[in-house]
Amino acid sequence: xxxxxxxxxxxxxxxxxxxxxxRLRSPVMMFFASDERAKEGAFVLRAxxxxxxxxxxxxxxxxxxxxxxxxxxxxxxxxxxLFEREIREMYGLEPVGxxxxxxLRLHEEVWPEGFYPLRxxxxxxxxEGEKGRYVFNKVEGEGIxxxxxxxxxxxxxxPGHFRFSAAGEPIIDLDIRLGFTHRGVEKLLERKLPKExxxxxxxxxxxxxxxxxxxxxxxxxxxxxxxxxxxxxxxREIYLELERMYNHIAAIGGIALDVGFSAAxxxxxxxxxxxxxxxxxxxxxxxxxxxxxxGGVAKDLDEEAADVKQTLRSSAADLAELKKLLMESVxxxxxVETTGQLKKKTAEDLGxxxxxxxxxxxxxxxxxxxxxxxxxxxxxxxxQLICSKMGTLPDGEISAAADLKKEGTAIGFAEGARGPxxxxxxxxGFGAIRRCKIVDPSFHNWPGLAYAVQGNIIPDFPxxxxxxxxxxxxxxx
Numbered sequence: 001x002x003x004x005x006x007x008x009x010x011x012x013x014x015x016x017x018x019x020x021x022x023r024l025r026s027p028v029m030m031f032f033a034s035d036e037r038a039k040e041g042a043f044v045l046r047a048x049x050x051x052x053x054x055x056x057x058x059x060x061x062x063x064x065x066x067x068x069x070x071x072x073x074x075x076x077x078x079x080x081x082l083f084e085r086e087i088r089e090m091y092g093l094e095p096v097g098x099x100x101x102x103x104l105r106l107h108e109e110v111w112p113e114g115f116y117p118l119r120x121x122x123x124x125x126x127x128e129g130e131k132g133r134y135v136f137n138k139v140e141g142e143g144i145x146x147x148x149x150x151x152x153x154x155x156x157x158x159p160g161h162f163r164f165s166a167a168g169e170p171i172i173d174l175d176i177r178l179g180f181t182h183r184g185v186e187k188l189l190e191r192k193l194p195k196e197x198x199x200x201x202x203x204x205x206x207x208x209x210x211x212x213x214x215x216x217x218x219x220x221x222x223x224x225x226x227x228x229x230x231x232x233x234x235x236r237e238i239y240l241e242l243e244r245m246y247n248h249i250a251a252i253g254g255i256a257l258d259v260g261f262s263a264a265x266x267x268x269x270x271x272x273x274x275x276x277x278x279x280x281x282x283x284x285x286x287x288x289x290x291x292x293x294x295g296g297v298a299k300d301l302d303e304e305a306a307d308v309k310q311t312l313r314s315s316a317a318d319l320a321e322l323k324k325l326l327m328e329s330v331x332x333x334x335x336v337e338t339t340g341q342l343k344k345k346t347a348e349d350l351g352x353x354x355x356x357x358x359x360x361x362x363x364x365x366x367x368x369x370x371x372x373x374x375x376x377x378x379x380x381x382x383x384q385l386i387c388s389k390m391g392t393l394p395d396g397e398i399s400a401a402a403d404l405k406k407e408g409t410a411i412g413f414a415e416g417a418r419g420p421x422x423x424x425x426x427x428x429g430f431g432a433i434r435r436c437k438i439v440d441p442s443f444h445n446w447p448g449l450a451y452a453v454q455g456n457i458i459p460d461f462p463x464x465x466x467x468x469x470x471x472x473x474x475x476x477x
Contacts, residue, residue, distance in 0.1 A: 001053075003411060007060045010071060013045075017073045017080075020049040020057050027351030027444065028073075029056075030411075030422055031083035032437040033091045035120045037065050043093060045070055046424070047080070048411065056411050063093055072097035079351025082443060090118040105179035105476055108132035117187055137175040139165035144172065147458060151180050158472025162461070169457045174450045181476040189436045194220040194294060194404050194425075197433060201423075202289045205440055205474030207250075210236075210243040211416030212423070212438070213292040219412030219425035220294060224404045230394040232296030238308075238389055239283070239291050240414060241382040245315070246275040247417030248375040248382075251469035255372055256326065258463040259335040267322050271315055278311045296399030305390045316383045323376055336368040340464035342452040352448040354419015354441045356468055366452075371467040405431040418442060418469065440474030 008016050020026065030048035037043065042062040049057040063070050072095035074081040082104065084095035089103045092114075106117070112129030116122060144167055151159035159180035165173040185204060189197050194216070201216045202209045214236055221228060228236075253268025276286040282304055283291040290298055301308070326332055342352065347360040359374045360366035404427065412423040419441030426434040449468045453461055 001411065001413060002055045003058060004055060005058045005060055007062075010061065010063075013047075013059065013061045014071050014073050014076065016059050017047050017049075018076050020047075020059060021077050024049050024051045024057065026050045026057075027079035027348075027353065028077055028083060029353075029420070030424060030437060030439050031080050031087070032424065033063075033087045033093055033118070034426065034435045034437075035091065035118065038120065041065070043068065043091060045087070045093070047073070048422075048424070050420075058411075068092055069094040069096050071095075074098045074100075077351075078349055078447075079444065082447070090116055092116040092119070102134060103179070105182035107179060108134050117184065122187075134177065136163050136177070137165075137173060139173045141167070143167050149461075151177075158476075160472055164458055164461070166458060170455050171453050171458060171461075174453050174461075176446055176450055178446065178472065179476050181473050183473075183477065185477045186436055186438060189433050192433050193431060194427070194433065195402075197436070198292075198294065204438060204477065205442075205471045206287060207247055208243065208416045208418070208421065208440070208471065208474060209287045209289050210239045210292060211414045211421040212440075214240060214414040215412040215421045215423040216425065216436070217292055217294050217412065218414070219410045219423050220404055220427070221402065222410035222412065223408040223425065223427055224402070224406045224431075226295055226400055226402050226404075228296055229397045229400055231300075231396045232398045232400075234389055234393050235297045235301055235398060236292060238301065238386050239288055239297070240416075241386050242275065242279060242282075243288065244417040245379055245382045246272050246279070247469070248379045249275065249319075251466060252322070252326075252372060252375055252379075254466040254469065255336065255368065255463055256332070258466050259332060261326070261329065261332050264322060264325050264329075264332070267318070267325065271318050271322065274311060274315060274318075278308065281307060293399060293402075294404065295402030296397070298399075300398050301390070301393065308390050309387050312383045312387055316380065319376065319379055319383075326372075333369070335460075335463065336372060336467075338365070339368045339460050340371075340452040340456060340467060342366040342448055346451055347448060350447045350451065351444055353444045354415075355417070356445050356448055357419070368463055368467040407431075416441065418445065418471065418474075438477060440471055440477075442470040442472075442475040445470055446475060 026049040029050050034044050042064050045061040047059040074084050084098050087093050089106050112131050115127050147164040149162045151161040161177040163175045202213050204212045249268050249272045253265045256264035279288050280286045342360045344360050355374050359370040364370040407429045409426045414421045422439040424437040428434050453464050
């Protein structure tokens with residue numbers, strides 16, 4: 001994808017960002033800092049907007065180290081809000097004008113003020129001092145009460161704290177606190193060569209291995225001018241669609257389970273297991289780790305064509321039965337129809353992306369049922385696309401030489417199950433990573449969940465949550 005960089009001064013930053021946001025009808029897709037004091041004598045901010053499917057607009061601002069602040073754009077463009085909070089906690093750059101500067105991942109109870117781990121001179125051995133306390137949003141008024149849930153939950157989902165404010169039964173507000181699984185991924189990637197970094201990239205979000213590794217590889221390949229063979233491009237797309245399929249069916253099963261429809265949930269689990277076993281036969285790993293490599297793919301699909309087509313034909317037939325089971329259940333539809341509605345305008349204002357945004361688009365209700373139907377449709381389309389590609393794989397190699405030693409920057413993109421996965425990569429003159437900024441679609445979409453539950457009752461939160469199917473680890477990094 002083409003990249004257009006617009007370097008601006010501080011007084012121009014807000015105006016140019018707002019222009020790109022309105023003219024391109026794009027949320028802030030990425031907004032991040034990098035410590036370039038050694039080379040540029042300043043920190044550098046980059047706000048990224050998307051033009052269609054072919055172009056990125058990057059608004060670049062240098063922030064002097066002696067005056068570490070920048071004009072906030074969060075009041076005008078809400079999708080910048082979480083990014084600004086992240087920049088403040090990781091670099092100590094103040095977003096002037098942002099009313100919410102609470103931390104996202106470096107929790108106040110653990111980290112004292114004044115330590116910014118993504119600065120190049122950060123020393124973890126010196127982290128000490130007075131710790132603080134996180135302040136939740138508070139809704140006041142007669143009859144308002146709070147219900148705290150988490151961060152530890154039943155089952156195997158990740159940790160997150162959800163604080164509901166309710167008046168009687170309806171939810172008035174939901175304040176979400178995440179970051180409990182923060183691993184410092186972006187710091188760990190610094191100074192690594194792309195080849196050795198790839199194993200860590202695959203673990204950013206375990207159920208999105210292909211999407212994250214593909215976005216990362218595309219960025220590294222673009223910097224170095226690596227041309228991936230057509231056959232490898234097609235095989236990569238097949239792996240990505242397989243990953244989308246098992247994520248969609250897992251979410252469908254979770255929705256059924258959260259309203260007590262155990263039979264449908266069990267049926268979905270069988271479908272998901274069939275796909276994991278297919279992944280294992282194709283790549284040697286149920287989550288397809290090791291399948292994507294720099295320059296191409298690790299294994300061809302020539303001999304597996306019959307297996308893929310037969311498994312997917314069976315999956316398509318099973319999905320049709322599952323869909324019938326769900327849509328003929330009046331009690332199931334009663335729980336998901338009109339539940340967790342996210343209006344199109346709200347989704348756009350919040351910067352919601354991917355499947356959740358499509359379920360709120362024109363002609364869709366934006367409720368749990370709409371997100372369920374979007375998953376069913378995308379599963380069916382993925383089946384058709386994979387079977388079509390398996391019959392028309394181009395001849396040729398499955399990988400190209402990838403001697404990654406050039407200096408430069410690039411954005412890598414892949415459309416994962418939840419939405420766009422983005423990696424901005426900066427390599428130094430030795431081909432090592434100077435900075436890798438990762439944005440999982442979950443980071444965009446948690447605020448959408450907080451709005452979708454308003455007006456619903458607390459017992460409907462689990463099914464609303466599962467209909468978005470957001471990643472804790474992909475968000476926490």
